[in-house]
Amino acid sequence: MRKPILTFLTLLLGMAHIVGQNPDLPSSIQRGSELYADFCVTCHLPNGEGVPFAFPPLAKSDYLIKNRAASIKGIKYGNEGEMIVNGITYNSAMAPMGLDDEEIADVMNFILNSWGNSSNDPVTIEEVRAITE
Amino acid sequence: MKNSIVYLYLFVVTLNYSCAQDAENKANTPSDIPFSEELLIDGLQIPWAMAFLPDNSMLITEKSGSLIHFKDGIKTTVANVPQVYARGQGGLMDIVLHPDYQNNGWIYMTYASEEGEEKGGHTALMRARLKDNSLYDNELLYKASPNTTKGQHFGSRIVFDNDGYLYFSIGERGARDENPQDITRDGGKIYRLKDDGSIPEDNPFIGNENAKTAIYSYGHRNPQGLVKHPETGAIWDHEHGPRGGDEINIIRKGANYGWPLITYGINYSGTPITDKTEMEGMEQPIHYWVPSIAPSGMAFVTSDKYKDWKGSLLVGSLSFQYLERLTLDGTKVTNREKLLENMGRVRDVRQGPDGLIYVAIEGKGIFKLIPKS
Numbered sequence: 321m322r323k324p325i326l327t328f329l330t331l332l333l334g335m336a337h338i339v340g341q342n343p344d345l346p347s348s349i350q351r352g353s354e355l356y357a358d359f360c361v362t363c364h365l366p367n368g369e370g371v372p373f374a375f376p377p378l379a380k381s382d383y384l385i386k387n388r389a390a391s392i393k394g395i396k397y398g399n400e401g402e403m404i405v406n407g408i409t410y411n412s413a414m415a416p417m418g419l420d421d422e423e424i425a426d427v428m429n430f431i432l433n434s435w436g437n438s439s440n441d442p443v444t445i446e447e448v449r450a451i452t453e
Numbered sequence: 454m455k456n457s458i459v460y461l462y463l464f465v466v467t468l469n470y471s472c473a474q475d476a477e478n479k480a481n482t483p484s485d486i487p488f489s490e491e492l493l494i495d496g497l498q499i500p501w502a503m504a505f506l507p508d509n510s511m512l513i514t515e516k517s518g519s520l521i522h523f524k525d526g527i528k529t530t531v532a533n534v535p536q537v538y539a540r541g542q543g544g545l546m547d548i549v550l551h552p553d554y555q556n557n558g559w560i561y562m563t564y565a566s567e568e569g570e571e572k573g574g575h576t577a578l579m580r581a582r583l584k585d586n587s588l589y590d591n592e593l594l595y596k597a598s599p600n601t602t603k604g605q606h607f608g609s610r611i612v613f614d615n616d617g618y619l620y621f622s623i624g625e626r627g628a629r630d631e632n633p634q635d636i637t638r639d640g641g642k643i644y645r646l647k648d649d650g651s652i653p654e655d656n657p658f659i660g661n662e663n664a665k666t667a668i669y670s671y672g673h674r675n676p677q678g679l680v681k682h683p684e685t686g687a688i689w690d691h692e693h694g695p696r697g698g699d700e701i702n703i704i705r706k707g708a709n710y711g712w713p714l715i716t717y718g719i720n721y722s723g724t725p726i727t728d729k730t731e732m733e734g735m736e737q738p739i740h741y742w743v744p745s746i747a748p749s750g751m752a753f754v755t756s757d758k759y760k761d762w763k764g765s766l767l768v769g770s771l772s773f774q775y776l777e778r779l780t781l782d783g784t785k786v787t788n789r790e791k792l793l794e795n796m797g798r799v800r801d802v803r804q805g806p807d808g809l810i811y812v813a814i815e816g817k818g819i820f821k822l823i824p825k826s
Contacts, residue, residue, distance in 0.1 A: 357721075358627060359541050359604045362747070363772070366722045373795070374774055400498070400816060412774070412797055413816030415499050415516060417604060418540030 345429060345442045352430025359417045360427065368435040374412060376405035379435035389451060392443065395424050397453050421448040480746075480777060480789040487760040488822040490793060493811070494523050500813035502547045502610075502750075505805050507555060512583075513819065514562065516544035522586055523819075532587040538565040538574030541604020546576075547621070549611040551648060558582040559648065563609035563621055566596060573600035575639065576607045576623040578650070594650030595621075595667060597639035603627035606640070606693075610679035610751075615686040618653060619646045620704070622690060624675030629713045633672050637663040641712060643676065643690060643704055645669035657707030672710040672735065673702075678751030678768060691748045691768060694718035695726060699745045700738035701766075703784065711735035717743055740779070740786040747772035750801035756808030758824045767810065769799030776802060776812055793820070 356364075360378075364370050368379035378384060383405040384391050398416040402409055419427065425443045432439035494500075499516035506512065510524035518537040522529045537545045543565025551559035559580050566577035575597040581588035606624025613619055625632040625641030633641025636658050644667040647653055658664035678691035688704040698718025702710055715729045717738075731737060742748070750769040754762045766779045773791075776799050780788040793799065793812060801813035810822040 361721050362605075371772070374772070398498070411816070413498060415544075416539070418538070418543070 345433075348426045348429045348442065349433055351423075352426035352428070353434075355419065355423055355427045356430050359419065363414075368431065368437075370405075372408055373410065376403060376408075376410045378431050378437075380437065381405050384431065384437070388443075392424060392428060392448055393451050393453075395419065395427065396421075396448065396451060421445045424448045480775075480791045482794065483790050483792070485760075486792065487762070487825050488810075489825060490796075490812070490820045491823050492818055493821040494528065494819040495817070496528070497521070497813075497818040499544075499815050500800060500819060501545060502549075502801050503803050503811055503813060503819065504548045504550050504560070505803070506550070511819070512548055512560070513813070514545045514548050516546070518545050518564075520545065520548070520562075520588075522583075529586050531583065533581075533591065534588055535562075535564060535566065535577075535579060535591065535593075538567045540565070540574065540602070543574055543576075543604070543607045546607065546609045547611045549613070551580075552613050552617060560588075561594075561611050561619065563611055565607045567600065568593070568596050569598050569600050571598075571600040573602040574607075575600050575626065576609050578609075578611070578619075578621050578644075578646075580648075580650075592650065594646065595644065597623050601626055601628070606675040608676055610677060610690075612679045612681055612688060613648075614681055614688060617648060619648055620644065620669065620679060620688050621646075622673065622676035622679055622692075624677075624693075625673070625712070629674070633674065633712045634709070634714065636661060636665060636668055636671055639665055641671060641673045642668045643670045643673060643679070643688075669706060670704050670708045670710060672708075672712050672714070674712040674716075677749040680751045680753060683753050683755045689751070689766075691751055693747055694741070694745055696721050696723070697743040697745055699742040699748050701740040701779075701786075702736060702738050705736065709735050710738075717741045718745065739784045745772060746770035746777060748777075750799065750803070750813065752802045752804050752810070754804060754810070756804060758808045759810070759822070767802045769802050769812070771798040771800065771815075774798050796820075 363375040364378050370377035399414040402411050422445050425445050425448050428443040501514045501516045504512045513521045520531040520534045522531050546563045549561045561580045563578050565574045567574045578595040579593050581591040603626050605627040608622040608624045611621040622643050623640050632638050652666050656666050658668050659666045674692050676690040676692040680689050691701045695718040698716045713726055715732050717730055719725050748768045749771050752767045754765050757763050768777045775794045776792040778790040779786050796814055797817050798815040800815050803811050805811050812820045
């Protein structure tokens with residue numbers, strides 16, 4: 321009687337390890353989607369498509385994928401100067417939004433897992449905290 | 454058969470009457486531009502508003518919270534400015550001088566403030582005097598409540614009318630179903646105060662139970678333009694719509710501008726907000742923009758420095774990044790023109806005491822429009 325339970329528990333633990341590398345990710349993405357609708361959607365638009373030459377896209381954005389730390393830094397401290405995204409040069413400023421580290425992690429996780437983007441490496445609060453101006 | 458023709462006719466007639474403006478709603482790029490732009494002040498991030506002091510110097514608010522005094526080509530950061538709640542669209546916003554500034558020295562500002570017990574922030578109005586690049590005699594005149602951590606729709610612009618009353622706007626703080634239609638709640642309103650912050654005896658909602666008696670009009674979304682018409686003295690606003698449906702309104706005492714019960718816009722996601730663009734007892738805009746230009750800053754041209762511009766209205770566009778000039782015939786917009794295209798998000802526009810136009814562009818600074826001779 322004991323053996324099957326033990327096997328079951330071991331199996332369960334193993335599955336949790338494989339499936340849920342970060343069991344918090346879905347809830348982080350959910351919180352991120354609400355923050356996105358509050359702080360980001362007016363410029364980057366509902367499907368992350370942005371506006372060519374004005375507001376860079378987030379959906380399938382080469383910049384976002386290649387420059388994860390710089391993207392976090394941009395949300396945390398604002399962005400200024402030229403930036404090339406999917407072959408188009410952007411030169412408008414983005415102000416820091418006043419989000420805390422957890423909110424930045426959430427919104428990054430939402431962006432990194434929406435509109436065709438996917439990332440199996442969640443952004444953590446610690447990662448955001450470590451990025452300085 | 455005959456009936457259906459009559460109905461069709463009636464339908465078409467009704468349709469014509471219900472459209473406040475012509476279907477043609479497009480901004481043109483002019484071939485003859487009566488100015489060249491000169492970057493007067495550089496190195497600014499989000500210059501939100503400008504004020505012109507009698508000694509020809511300027512005050513500029515930065516959204517991040519600093520107040521900059523620009524004098525003789527030098528920028529100085531003014532001290533003793535209130536702490537701002539820099540979140541989302543909130544920060545240090547408008548700045549306006551008292552009409553009798555020469556004698557009393559009062560400077561008025563709106564900003565997002567954490568004052569109060571709840572977490573978050575809401576829009577505040579304060580006044581102060583300036584000496585040796587520091588504010589003093591600071592007085593908080595109004596603080597909206599309750600605070601919220603929402604990032605949207607703080608407003609805010611300030612204007613004085615010909616009788617010395619002060620008007621200022623507060624957006625609905627991302628709570629469109631709670632705030633704009635409820636006169637017992639702050640947000641989604643235009644307020645009217647005396648210059649010392651006290652409430653005029655004839656404000657429209659005095660006597661209404663629990664009403665915020667500073668309210669002058671309601672049903673607004675997020676007004677970031679508020680000016681006095683140079684001839685009629687009436688207060689005009691413009692306000693951000695959702696996706697489509699930015700508006701220009703003439704502000705009337707106690708009037709309801711309809712948000713979110715009527716609108717010419719839809720949700721950002723593309724779903725409808727309401728199928729109504731008008732309702733009895735609610736005001737119609739004199740102009741609406743579809744698609745949205747995201748208007749910020751507003752100025753009537755009263756000088757004759759720029760050919761036939763006198764009497765037209767200038768409005769900044771954040772989303773399309775240009776300065777729009779609207780030609781008016783009374784209260785009807787007859788033409789729209791794009792100026793300063795692709796230079797950045799236009800946050801504010803003013804006519805200076807010299808009759809020249811000054812434009813604040815995000816990420817750039819303050820531009821002066823030099824008339825072509």
